Structures are given as structure tokens and as C-alpha cells.
Amino acid sequence: MTQQQTPAAEVPAQTRTTPPAAPTGPKKKRKGRWKTVLTFVIVVVVLAAVAGLLWYFVFRNDTSTGEVMTDFVSVGSIQSMVEGSGTTKAKDSATITPGSGTILELYVKEGDQVTAGQQLYRMDDTAARDAVTEAQKSVDNCQKELQAVYDKINELSIKAPHAGNLREVADLKVGDTVNEGDTIATIVNDTKLKLSLYYSYAYENDIQVGQTAQISIPAIMTPLTGTVEEINKVRFVSQEGAVHFEVVFVLDNPGTLTEGMDASATLTAADGTPIYPYQNGKLSYYETTVLTAKASGPVESVNLLNYADVKQGQLLVKLGEKDTGEEIATKENALQAAQEKLKTANEELGKFNAVAPIDGTVLSCSLVAGEEVSSGQGITIADTSVMTIEIQVDERNVQYIKPGMMVNIDQYGTPYMGIVESVSLTATGENGVATFPAVVKVDNPDGSLMSGMYVSYSFVASQSDNCLTVPVQAVKYVSFANVQLPDTLDADPAAGMPEDGMMEDGMMEDGMMEDGMVEDDMAGSAVAVPESYTGGAHLSPLMSVSVAVPMPDTGMDMGGSAGMEGESTGAIVWVRSEEPPVNAILEPDPSWEQPEGFWAVPVTVGLADTSRVEITRGLSEGQEVFVGYQNPDQMYY
Template sequence: MSPYRKTGSRIPRFVIVSIALVAVVAALWFWKGRGGGDDEQRFRTAAVEQGDIRVAISATGTLGALSTVDVGSEVSGKVEEVLVDFNDRVRKGQVIARIDPSTFEAQIAQGDASIASARASLATAQATLRNAELAYSRNRELAAQKLVARGDLDQALAARDQARAQVAQAEAQIRQQEASTRNARLNLGRTVIYSPVDGVVLNRSIEPGQTVAASLQAPVLFKIAEDLSRMEIVLAVDESDIGQVKQGQTVSFTVDAFPDRQFRGEVSQVRLSATNTNNVITFPVVVAVDNADQALLPGLTANAEIEVSRRDGVLKVPNAAMRFKPPVDPAATPETPQRGGGMTEELPAIAATLKLDAAQQAAFDDALAKMRERIAARTATPPQGQTGGSALFGRMPGAGGGQAPRGGNASGAMRQRMMERFNQQFGAFRAALNDDQRREWDSAINALVGARRAPVYVLADGKPKAVTVRVGASDGSSTEIIGDFKVGDEVIVGLQTAEPAK
């Protein structure tokens, strides 16, 4: 056999083996890239954690003094002295400015002279009156003796009455001049401007020599903050958030003057006067702030967060777990989400807040035990043909035929029926409560029944499985969940991103 023929026979086998190896490597790479054989690696998971959730509303506002007084002038004139400056501390009754009093001093002198003249006129009128009364008396005696005509008596009577009127007029002129003089004296006193409160001068708008013109509205000369150790912020809260804001809620805020410092306050008032700015409705919320160290200044812009809800020590998952939806497989059979326990586990915690006595606790334990028995029975043997509802409350309105209830009316009917069942099952326990306990119980049960529920997905045999949980508070990154979960359980938060081919 020729050596060339032997060599030629080895080359095809080598080429075939090489091609086969390349094909196997390519198949493995493609199979691994598609996630074949390991479905769990297709999903990203996160652990259920226990921690605190703080729900807050952001808003901005301006810091101001709790009480600010505008000090003006009630009289016109030239400013003689200004005795305080910006940032000066003043006491109530302290002189802070003076206006030239010469005009009012002249008015007082003129008034005194007018009063003296009016008194002289009064003396003349009184003398005339005395003479007229004597003449009338004489004429009346003579008329009784038929010695004077009746007309003379009437004339004497008229002269007497006229003299009395002149006396009254002179007395009125005296009172008028005295009142005018008193007003001039009051205006003279107003030329000295006093501080009406203890505080700090925030603004001064006059200088010595300046003329003040007080007409229909008193000009503002000084602005005095009464107490800067206590301040307030007026926040503009959007109408979509105002329903969550209540008096007494905690507020934290920062100001640009102290970027590394966190300040705290408390909601003191939610005002009803809405403001419309470019079709954006906001409501003013007043926040009381303690400024004992005088660090905060009036006029600073505050970036605030109002803490509307806080949940401590709750189970929470990343918000991505609430948004995750598994890819739809047309060949797969739709799966009904597994209900989380939740409700029966939360009822003891609600009862614990009511401070029950022994009889009330026994009634609660009996009702709860019967509820759990009913749940176990319904879970073990669901009624024939029932495809909707829950193990606790049975078939809900609109839940037949395998279809979920649609529309707000069905949801409202569900909640109504759930409340009726709760009232039936816990009727004896509720009747044993006093009025305050009953109100707390009803409020907690309403919150429990009306809570939003959503599916969270876990991995079961490498496949996503939906578990319905009750959704609580959310702070934007994590959401509280109530259901059959414990710390460390894994929930699906998304799909793994395939690595790019090299």
C-alpha cells in the first residue's frame, strides 16, 4: 500500500472529529445561553426582610417667625430719631423712633386758646340768661295783675329761651374744643413710637429726616419678630397628598444654610384655603418648629418630609417583587394564586391592642378557633363547583365561573360580605366589648378587610408560583407584605439578563 494513500485516509477522520467537537461545544453554549436545563437560573430573587417602613410626603415652604408684628405710624410728620437697627432686640414699651411733635404741639396751643374763648362766650351767654330770666319773672307778675300786655310776656319768655340756647351752644363749643385738644394730645403721644412686643427687629424702612405720610393706611416702619426660638413653616402640599396629612404628624426638613443638619417639627394646622397656581391645587400646612438654638432664620426655604405613616418591624420585599409578572406560556394552564394566611394571624395582634379582660379573651379565642376550623374544612374539601372566593368567606359575589369579579361594585360587595361574615363569626366577642373597644375593633377590621391584595411570586420546582399577600405601606423602595412568609424567604424580583456572546 502506498504511503500517500495511508496519509490521505487519516485526514478525513481528523476533520470529522474536529467538526463534531465544534458542533458539541456550540450546542452546549447555545443550550446554556437559553437557560436550558436550569430554570431557576432564569430568575433573580431577593430575600424577605424584617424592618421599618416610613411613608413620607415631600413639600417645600418658607420659614417664618411664629408671630411677626408690623409697626407703623398713625400720624404724619418728619422722622426725628430712629433708635433701633436691623437685628436689634427690643422690649415691649421701648422707644424705637420719634416723629417731629411741633405740629401737634401747635395744635394743642391753638385748642387751649379756643377753649378759653369758648368759656368766655359761655360766661357772656350765662349773664344774658340771668337777665332774661329776671325780665320774664317781672313780666309774669305784671301780667297776672293785668298791668302789661300778653305780648310783652311772650316776648320776655322768648328772650329767656334764646338765652338758654346760647348758654347750651357755648357749653357745646367748649366740649368740642376740649375734644379737639385731646385728639391733638393723643397725636402728640403718637409721635413717639414704641415696640408693642418683645422681639427682634427684622426690617426697618425709615431713616432720620424722612417724612412719614399716614393717610388711610398706616405706613409700616418696622417689622418685629416676637420670638425666634419658636418658628413655623408654611408648606404647600399637593391636593393628592393632603388627605394623608393630620395634625400632630412628625416633620423632618433641611435648609440650604445647613445642608448636613436635619431639623424636626410637627404639623400644627392643615388650612382649608386652597391655592390654585397654573391649575395645580395646593393646601397650606403649618409646621411648628423649635428653634431654641436660634440657628434657623426667617425666610429660609425648607425642604420637608411629612411622616404620614410608619410601620416598625414588619416583613417587607423590594418593590420589584410587586411589579414582577412571569412570562406568559401559551401552553401552560393558568394557575390560581395561592392565598396567604395573614388574616387569622393578624386578629390576635388586633385583639391584643384592646386590653381584653378574661371573659372577653375567652370569647375571642373561641371565635378564632371556630374560624380556623372553618378555614381548614373549606381548604380540605372546597364546595363542588366553587372556583372563586376564599377559604375563609366562601364563594364571593361575581366569583363564579372561574372569573374574577370585575368593577368597583363587585369589589365593594366582596368587602360588604366579608364584614358581614366577620360580624357573624365574632358577634358574641364584639358584644362583650365596651364602646371604645368596639370602635377600635371595627376600625381595625375595616382596615383588614379593605386592604389591597396582590400576588408575589416564589420559585417552586424551578417555576414561578403566585402567592397572594396583603399589601401594606410602601416607602418607594420596599413594600410591607402580610401573608405566609417569614424572614429569609426568597421572592422573584425579575428575570436574569442573558450574558452577551463573546
């Protein structure tokens, strides 16, 4: 049995009352030394632990990179899409604001459908109409005053008003002054002659306009043919008491007749009876005009000769023009001001009895029949059958969007199809990025889209079909300054890889490709691609990997692309192969960290999305490529 110890409480009283021996000096000194040693040991242990952690997490050279992850060069399609958001508004809208006054009648309310020209309300417009009338009078007067100035200028050129022969011409020469109202010449039209005769009313029904007559002129003893030009039913009473009417004949002048010659005309009635005039008459010129100056000025040119034949519009006298520029400018300014007042008056008048300017829906109406119009009240009409969305496309992507392009519109899950209506050529800058506004038109026949709605949009920026692709992590951008590039850069020309950098389907070397690929101006800079991407092939989630971020094609051959600070840069893909591919770099730069079992192959990249990148040169379908290392310490999501 184990011997039990007696508890302290059971010790005899005399034993507990015995005072303990006092400690000696050397014993106290030994206890303090042990405390110091213990503290030192604890500090050393802590420092060792910290050093171990630092070595493990910071300074340890872990040669375990994790499991190699690969993928394969495959044929597929890559599509990049520009995405964004905007708000809707009606393609056509108008706001009508009444003038001051009371709404006598209101014909519409919110939600009503209206057609262009439909009256919306009625107000008392008496004062507005008076204002329009006065403004129109002012415009008319200004126009007349301006025209009078131009007429004065035109009158400086004195021209023959009709063809004829000059008579009684003024004695003018260059430098003489002509005053307004001075007689210049008389122009007679003697190519034709007139003859006025009187016939008895007994023959009233036997004479008509256009009837042919035989003209007898005693001076030439040769009958001529004339025509009845005019019949005047006057009352000429002869000395014998007979009443006669006037008949005016016209005849061509053979060139030997003149005004004042005696002549007579004989007509024939329907029954063949000759009709004679009461008495002979005298020939007169067919037309006579006394030409007078309608403006004043010095004579600059003159073409006046008595008995000279002239044509209609022929210049006879040219007078010098005075400086009328200032006068014309004053009149034109006055006319413009009057026209502006008339326009304003008409606009004000329209506010009193407004009509709908467009077909559409009344979105708002703050007017009340029988009440005075307050500031800000009015009617808003919008044609919501077609909506527009203004989108902002940044400078990197404006080349992809063209009028007529289809745009996908989504309004909280409801899809619509839009069409690019216009793209502005003027950019606006903000935060170092230039954007170009574009307008997208969306048909909205059912009215499900309303003004001010928030929508998202997307459109295809560029697309490559039947192209070789690899994961974006497989492409690494490096410097070629210290390596020897292979002579043959195409992996398998017979398998459809074009030689000499010329791509199929319109793709070209030097980084420039159709359908949206652009050349980058600096290797190593961010690739110029649309704002965001969707579509394309996607990898399944892997463990955490070390990847190379894909950069844009520099547009140069692998052996000589210009990079930053003059270095030669380009893209490579690590290809798994027992033997080096024909276009492999046999001695890669050590800084590239070549994975075991892989060869560095120079490539030319094309279009890229968020997961895969197009390889336009350097690889062939089916090749296994390095993607990264799987890190077992972290999960990749």
C-alpha cells in the first residue's frame, strides 16, 4: 500500500509553531542567477523561432514549383464584344410652352396619342395677331426700301425698252452729267404701223379681231395686207348724222412707210359685200417711247445716234455709280431685324393656339383649362415608337463601330435589337481617355421602352473564325536581345500556317488585322482592346498558377521587333516535345525560366478575349503548350 502523507492541517500544533530557520545570504544570490538564465533562454528561443519563420517564408529557396499544367493548340473562334450602358430617350420629342394668358380650352391630357398639326389648347390671341400684322408691315416696308436702292442702281444703265429707231437723241458725251428726268431719246417701233378708221355700226357684226383687210396707201400706189387688231365700240357721229365705231389695223412696214401717210382699209362682209370706212386715216408708228433718265450721274459711255436701229435691251447710256454700299448695308440690316421680329411674333402667336409638331404621346401636361399659365408649365410630346441610346465608345474601339451595325440591347433581361445610327467624329476627353458619342436607334412599336430607362448594350468588335488559339496564360512576352532566333519561324506551313507573316482571311503581318486588330506602338504596353469581352473558349478553374499576361502583337518578325528602350521583344509559347520543333529557340534566355520538357517557340498573336488568344504564326493544331504550375498551397477560383 502506498503510504499516505499527512495533510498540513493535521500537523501537531507544536510542530507548526516552530519558527523556520532564517535563510542565509548565499542562497538568495543563487535564486536571482537562475531567473536571469531563464529569461535569456526564453529570448533565445523566441529569436530562433522568428528566424526560422523568416527563413521558411522569405529566404527559403523552394525548388518545388508544383505540377505542370498544359493545354493544346486548338482551332476555334474568338469574338470580342464592347459592352456598356446608357439611358433611353425618344428619337423625336417636343415641349410646347404657352404664352402669357388663360387657357380657354384644353384638348389633350397625359397619355393621349396626338398627330402632327393637332390643336392642343386655345387661348385669346388677339394681341399676338396684331403684333404679327405690325411686324409683317415692317418687313414689307424694309423690302421696298431695299429694292428701291437696287432699282436706282439698275437705272444707271439706260437701255432700249423695245426694238425700234432712235429719234430726237440727246447730245451727250462721256463726262457729261445726266440728271434724273432728263430726256435721252425717243424710240419708235417703225417695223409695224397702225391705222385707225371708223366704220358704220351697220357693219358691227361683220368685223372681228384678226380679220384680214386690204390697206391702200395713195403715196406708194401699192396695196398691202393688214389685220384687225382692235375694235373699240365708241360713238363717232359724222356730219351726215351716221354713228360709227373705231377699228384699229396693224400692218408690216416694208421699209418705205412712215408716220403721217394717208391710208385706207377695205373689208369684206360674209356675203362678199365690200365694207369701206367713213374716211381715210393716217399711219402711225406701232410703238413710241420717250426715254428719260431715272437716276443721276456722270456719263461713262454713250451709244446714241439719230435714226439708228436698236434692239430691245440694248445699252444706250451708262451712268457712273455712286457709293451705295453703306446704304445697302443699312437697308439690309433693317430688313433682317424686321424679319427677326416677325419670326418672334409668329412664334408667340403659335404659343396661344399651339398644335402638335410631331406624332407621338403626351408625356406630360401641366396646363389646366380656365387657369392662368404659370412659368414652366407646358406640354411634352414624344414619339416613343423609336427610341435612341447615346453610347460612349472610347478611342481604342471607335474604329469597330459603324453606322448600320447591329447592337444588342438589354433592359433588365428584356432583349432588344438596335442599329447604330451615327458616330460622332469629335471626341470628348476625361481622365486621359477620349470617347466618341454614338447614337443607337431601337424600334419600340409596343412602347415597352420609355424615356430615361437604364439599359446595357453590347456589339461585336471583331471576330476570327477557324483560327488557332491557346490559353492567354500560355503566351509569354520576352526580350530576344540575348538569344539566337531560328531561321524557320512557321511551325507547320503545310498545315495551313501562312508563311512570311501573311495571314489568311485578310489578316496581315505587322500587327494590323482586319475586323478590329490594331498594331501596338510599344511592346510591353497594355493591349488596345475593347472595354470588356465576352464569349470565346474558357478554361476550367485550376489551382493557383504562375502565368504570363498576354501582350499585343508588336507587328514585327520575331527576330527584329522594336521594343522598349531599343530592345528586341516578342512573344513565345512553351511547346512540349521530345525533339525541338523546327522553329524552336534552342538556347533560351535563362531569365525565361524554361519548364522541363518544353521548348520556346516564337509566335505572332492576333485577336484575344479574356481566356484565349489567337496564334497567327508559329504553332500548329494539336501541339501541347505550357500554361503554368499548380500551386498546392492555394486554391484558384
